[in-house]
Amino acid sequence: MSGSVGPEERSRKLAEALLKGWKMLPETCPVCGSPLFETPGGEVVCAVCGTKVILVSSEEEVRVEEQRLVLERIMRDLIRHLDRILHEAGEELSDDDISRINSLLEAIEKASSIYRSLSRQERRRKLS
Ligand SMILES: [Zn+2]
Numbered sequence: 001m002s003g004s005v006g007p008e009e010r011s012r013k014l015a016e017a018l019l020k021g022w023k024m025l026p027e028t029c030p031v032c033g034s035p036l037f038e039t040p041g042g043e044v045v046c047a048v049c050g051t052k053v054i055l056v057s058s059e060e061e062v063r064v065e066e067q068r069l070v071l072e073r074i075m076r077d078l079i080r081h082l083d084r085i086l087h088e089a090g091e092e093l094s095d096d097d098i099s100r101i102n103s104l105l106e107a108i109e110k111a112s113s114i115y116r117s118l119s120r121q122e123r124r125r126k127l128s
Helices: 007-019 058-089 095-126
Strands: 023-028 035-038 044-046
Touching: 058 095
Parallel strands: none
Antiparallel strands: 023 035, 035 044
């Protein structure tokens, strides 16, 4: 991708797509973040940068979304737990507190790396 498209150029391209009768979709381009369009031929394309996108099947999308929601909940719980330990510990952390904090941090790190890889997978699948 060579350089970014200016805001005027972007608006012009979006307007052109609409005038051509392309349907604006709620999904956005994985490359430039502009709204995607469905052409009369059934192709999904970014009107601004021209990236062609294959939208994932809804079943797959739902599965990834569910995993992501579960991970979000796990991370929230872990962080809440961490917060509680820190509050209960007061000024001085015991060795036990520290080892509990460390294992929580490890768990948070694992959860967020899975979370990130889910986003990457989806992104890879979306790019044609
Ligand atoms: Zn784009």
